[in-house]
Amino acid sequence: MTGPVPIEWTRVVAAHQHARSDREAIRHGATQQLRDEAALRFGRALDAIMDNLSALDDRQDLTRITALLSQRGRV
Secondary structure, eight states, X not given: OOSSOXXXXXXXXXXXXXXXXXXXXXXXXXXXXXXXXXXXXXXHHHHHHHHHHHHXXXXXXXXXXXXXXXXXXXX
């Protein structure tokens, strides 16, 4: 896989960042309402991650990304 980074991969990385902050809010939110709202956002972020990983897998880009990552440090 050469060329630009697949947009789905960029979306996975962004959704991961959102999920991390929402997970913290679930664990340490000031009120139950804030924790509940964070849980909803967390679920949406996980759905986005799964949808984008599935799109990458369907095109076999996920396999290529994994192969590229496994080559790091072997140069």
